[in-house]
Amino acid sequence: MKKIIKLTLGGVAWGCTMFTIIGIIIALIIGNSGSFMMSTSDYIKQALLSIIIGIGFTVPSIIYENENISKFLQFIIHMGIGFTIYMICAYIAGWVPTSLGAGAVILSIAFWILISLAIWFLFYMYYKKEAENINKKLKDN
Template sequence: MKKIIKLILGGIAWGCTMFTIIGIIIALIMGQDNSFMMSTSDYIKQAVLSIIIGIGFTVPSIVYDYENISKFLQFTVHMGTGFCIYMICAYMAGWVPTGFGLGAVILSIAFWIIISLAIWFFFYMYYKKEAENINKKLKDN
């Protein structure tokens, strides 16, 4: 239970961080001449959905604690669950550009798959390096 709570809190942090970073990027792209405004209810909806997405990607990572499951299945469960939650939330938030046709929707999905895989890859490399450091310390003792 402690691990789940830690993952939920980490998901909230990730969701808020990504919401802020993406908001800054959008504001920079729009430039100083444009106003970047949304209603209070839209802001709250966007923020809450970002938090849900963060939780949706962090909580399923608990699957990596089960060593009897293949790495591919762990990855599939983790990313599949996270991405399904993302797609539902993104549609609800209006982040999927459905008004621009199927090509724009596919491009949007591909973009977020690439971003999700990049984040996963960096975490994978980080934890792999940590394991190597721990193994090296164990061998030195």
């Protein structure tokens, strides 16, 4: 239970961080030529959905503790749950450009799959390096 709480809080942090970073990127793209305004209720909805997405990607990562499941299946379960939660939230938030047609929706989905995979890969590399460092310390003792 302690692990789930820790992962949930990490998900809240990730969701807030990504919400802020994406907001900054959008503001930089718009620049001084436009405005980046939303109602209070829209802001709250966007922030809460970002937090839910963060939790949706972090909590399922507990699957990696089950050594009876292949790494590939762990990855599919983790990313499948996370991305399903993302797509539901993105649709509710209006982040999926359904009004622009199927091509725009497919590009949007592909973009977020790539972003999700990139973040996953960076974590994978980090933890792989950590494991190598631990193994090296164990050999040295």
